[in-house]
Structure formats: structure tokens, C-alpha cells
Amino acid sequence: MSTRLPFTKIAHHPNKPELVLANGHYYVVLNTSNGEIIKSYPQDAKIDNVTDYYRSMQFNKDGSLFATSGENKELCVWDTNNWSLKFSRPAYKRVNAMAFNKDSTQLLSADKFGDVYCHPVKEAIEGEEKLQPIVGHVSMVTDMLLTPDDKYVITSDRDEHIRVSRFPNGYNIESFCLGHTDVVTCIDILPWDESILVSSGGDSTVRTWDFKNGISKQTLDLKSKIEAYKPPAADANSEDAIVSALAFNINTKTLAVSFAKSTAVLILNWEDDTGFAYSETKLAPLPILDIAYDLEGKLWMSLDGDKLVHVCSSTSSENLLKQINTAEVCKANEVFDLYTIFGLRKFLDLPERVSNEENASNKKRKTK
Template sequence: MSTRLPFTKIVHNPTKPELVLANGHHFLVLNTSNGELIKTYPQDANVNPVTDYYRCMSFNKDGSLLATSGENKQICVWDTQDWSIKNTKPAYKRINAVQFTSDSSEIVAADKFGDVYNHSLKDDTPINEEKQLPVLGHVSMVTDMVLTPDDKFVITSDRDEHIRVSRYPNGYNIECFCLGHTDVVTCIQLLPWNESILVSGGGDGTIRLWDVLKGTQLQTLDVKEQIEAYKPTAADANSEDAIISSLSFDIKNKLLAVAFAKSAAVLILSYIDDKFNYQQTIVTESPILDIAFDNQSNLWISHDGPQLVSVYNQEFEKVDSLSEQINNTKVCQSDKIFDLYTIFGLRKFLELPENLVNAYAEEAKNKKRKTTA
């Protein structure tokens, strides 16, 4: 029996009431002001089983362009006026994070190999990444990446608890490290109302604030107690503890929503006196895959369950009218759905089956590092 593929990633346009929802190798677009679909699932699309899906999506500064990348190792740039594809670039490895520069002339992409590349969008000439040198490289998998608004620094997090602040585009010049996490760092974002501060989260159950250019820690908020009652059933030692999977900011009300892999709860943190404080917990009906605040401070949540999407208003009351159409629309059907929670595999092989440990060790052994001359 085939099942509906959930929306694995969601991202909201910074200037328009449009939410993009990744669904297999397609994406849908929803008007968040009225819940109506702008771009629907292709009527002739029928892929089973699903092997390609979006790993990351990002808008440019004015929301006119959307960058996506998936399992097919392609970076695609879409025109949000008509959702036509404008450009494609090949990636050497699968991309974990992608972002436009401030003038949208380049795309910066971090891959699971641990490297960061920049891709020019000034022309359509394909780039051979086998010959291209990376902007910077980690000896560990890069899990997330963000550029500062002035494009002077690129900030990267990795599997080995590190956050690195490097000069852009000369990434070999390291400005500082933000060190303090005790488990994999999964999410990093600049604080929208003070972009000199970085917010990070990961597998150690903490939200941390950093002075970006000094690398000093400004706050550590431990939220393990708040999420304890909503932790998922552990499949192995790597999933015994909750792991932060996504962050989303409500700029208007200075709130931060924190989602955890395989958990049905979202923590809401309020920003008061230059610090985040726990405010409340939203408990949903099924595990959460991704979250995004819209421009009207509604919180959109994608689920791994019968209901694909739920919406909560500023008072964090559920608003079914906005999600009704998207929950009843056609989406990808598949007899076999890929692993939705690979994020747990970022932890350090805590009592994993021997065959998986050996496989990862062999992959690391054979990994070829690219270095500058």
C-alpha cells in the first residue's frame, strides 16, 4: 500500500506570503495569508519508490529566487515569479546547506564531505567541481552554514561540535571558533534583530548565543528538561536523547521556535533582556519534520503523520482553515519512504551495529581531502 510522502523541508519567503514545501523531487507553494495553493503537485508525476528529495532550500534576500538541492547533487535556482528554473549547478557531494550572497550573484553551498564552495550565477556556464577549489574545508561533515549580511564571513558548524567563523571568500583565514557544544551542532542562524549574534542548537539539548566575531558565548539555555516528556522512543543509543532539528524566528514578537527530530513538541522561547527564556510548549498530533514562521507570526509545521501540515497563530492556537487545502491536496505517493530521521546518524556511533560502524569507518578512510596549493 502506498502512503503520502510528507513535506520534509519547508521555508517561507522573506517578503511575500509564500511557503515552499518540499515533497520528494517536487515542491509545492502555498499562500500563507489564505491557505490557497500557488504551485501544486504535478498531475503527471509518478515516481515510486522515491529516491530523490530536497535536502535544503533557501531564498535570496528579496525572495525573488529560491535555491534547492537534493539527493541528485544538483543546485537549482528558481524564479519565484513563475516558479520556472533559472539555473542549475552540479555539486561534487550532497549539499547540507545553501545560501545566496547578499546581491544574489553567487550561491554558497556546504556539502556532507565537509567543504564549502561558491557558485557564480552571472552566467550559465557549468562548473566542474572536481577542478574547483573549495572556499574552506572541515575534517568533519559540515551540518549547517550561514553568511553574514555583509558577505564578509561564512559561519559553519560540523559534526564534531565545532562552529567556525571564516573570512569570505578567503576561508583559510579563520576569524574565530565558537566552542562549547558537547554534541553535534545541527542548526546555526544569525539572530534576525541583532545579526552580530549567532544562535546554535544541536544534540546536547542546548540553545547557545555567541558573539560572532569574538567567538565568546553569551548564553547557554538547557532545554532538556522541557523536551524530556516528549522524547521519541529510542531506536538505538544515538536516538536516546532529543536532538534539535530546526529553528525558526518570529521577528515581530522576538520569539524562537525549536523543533526536535521525531518529537511531536515545539518549544517556544522568548527574547527578553538579551537572552532567550522558555515560554511554552506546543504539543502536536504527530512527529515534526520542519517548522517555519510566516510574515504574520503564524507557525507552520510539517508532520510525519496523517496530517501533513498544521498552523498555529500568534496565541499558538491551531488554525485548521489555513492548512485545510494543503492537507487535502495531491502529493507524492510511495510504497517505500526513505529514512526521515538521518539526523540521528550525526552522533558519534554510540553502540551502533558493527556493520554500520565499519561502513562509516571505511568511508572516512577512503575520503580524499582537497587542499589548496
């Protein structure tokens, strides 16, 4: 029996009420003001065992371009005026994160092998010289961004590091932001103060940084807040909660934090003097895959289950969700793993004797 695939990634337009929802190797565009579908699913799509899906999606600064990349190792750039494909070009490895520079002439891509490439925003031509990475990690890059002034490319990796490198000469390292005790999964620039970096990950902390100097400004531990909403552990890697997405509401200076395989989103409020503070927990009816705020401050959630999308709003959301939750989307006979994020951890259960020798209170260690 075939199953509707959930929307694995979502992203909201910076200036228009348009939400992009990735479904398999396609995407749907929803008007977040009235719930109408702007770009629907292709009519000729077939039911199959989808293994190709979007892992990364990114708007440029003014929202005129939209980039996607998935398992097929292709970078696709779309014109958001009519949502047509402008061009595609090959990526060298599977892409984990993307970012446009401020004039949209270059598209940066970070891959699972730890490299960041700078692609020209144009169709690849036959015989084009192979690009060289501008940043290289010995560990998998988990997230990447380019600062709004185009001066720094910031990368996080599987081994708890955050590196701040000069752009485009990434071999010039400006600083490291060190302090996380587990994999860093999400980094972003604070929208209302572009001198501050926000990070989070497997240690269930949200941290802020003076990233140019590599100085920690705040560490907010959310373990006690998410404890009641953790999913059952399947193995050592999923024993603890892991942050899967961050979303900012610029108007209210609010940060939403979602966790893999959990139904809870933690809402943090910003105070200029002290930083982030826990405000409340919002619950979805099913485990949350991704989150995004719209321009009106509504928090959209893509879900793992029969109901594809949920929205937190001060008014009724029934009409907003009617079309998207009944839309024709990609189906598959077998759903791929939706929670590969847990695999970013490198934990192993150790024999009791070895564990006691290393740390009597810790029965896990990291592999190399």
C-alpha cells in the same frame, strides 16, 4: 500500498505570504494568508520509490530567487515570480546547506564531506573550470550561513565545532565558537541583532555567541523541557533529544525550537538584557519534520503522518490547512528514512569493563 510522502523541508518567503513545502523531488507553494495553493504538484508525476528529495532550500535576501538541492547533487535556482526553473548546475557532493550572498551573484553550498563551495548564480557551461572549496572541514558540515554583510562564512560540523571564516578567503579563520558537547545541527544569525550567532544541536542547548570573537554569551539547557516529549529510543544515537530546526518570529523576538521525531516545539522569548528564556511548549498531532514562521506570526509545521501540515495560530486554522492537507503530492511504495539526523551522532555502546575504566557514569563514547 503507496503512502503520501510528507513535506521534509519547508521555507517561508521573506516578503510574501508564500510557504514552500518540499515533497520528494518536487515542491508545493502555499499562500499562508488564505491557504490557497499557488504552485501545485506536477500532473504527470508517478508513484514510485522516491529516493531523491530536497535536503536544502534557501531564499535570497529579497525573495526573488529560491535555491534547492537534493540527493541528485544538483543546485537548482527558481524564479519566485512564477516559480519557474532559471537554471541548474551540478554540485560536487551532496549539499547540506546553502546561502546566497547579498547581491545574489553567488550561491554557497556546504556538503557532507566538509567543504564549502562558492558557485556563480548562472548555468554551468561545458568545460567550466572546477571550483575549489573556500572552506574545508575534516568533519561533515552540518549547517552553514553567510553573514548579512558578506564578511564571514560560518560553518558547524559533526564534531561540535563552529568556525567563523572570512569570506571569500575562507582560509582566514576569524574565530571558533566552542562549547557544544554534541553535534551542532543548526546555526543562524539573530535577526534583530546581527552581531549574535544562535546555535543548537544534540546536547539540547540553545547557545548565543559573539561570533566575531568566539565568545559565548548564553547557554540555555532545554533537556528538562523536552524530556516528556522525547520519542522512544531506537538505539544509542536516538537516546537523547536532538534539535532539528530553529525558526524566528522577528515581530515578537521569539525563537521556536523543534526536535527530531518529537511532537513538541519549545518557544523561547528574547530579552535584550538576558537573552532567551523558555516561554511555552506547543504540541503538534504528529512528529514534526520542519518549522517556519509566516509574516503574520503563525507557526507552520510539516508532519510525519497522514496529516501533512499543522499550524499554530490564535484563530481557526481549518480553512488554511484544507487544501494543503488534501493536495495531490508524491507517493511511494516505501518511505525513505526521515530521521537521518540521528546518524550525525557517533555513539557506541561499550562493554561494561571499558566503560568503567573511562567514565563510571557514561556507557557511551564517541567513535573517531
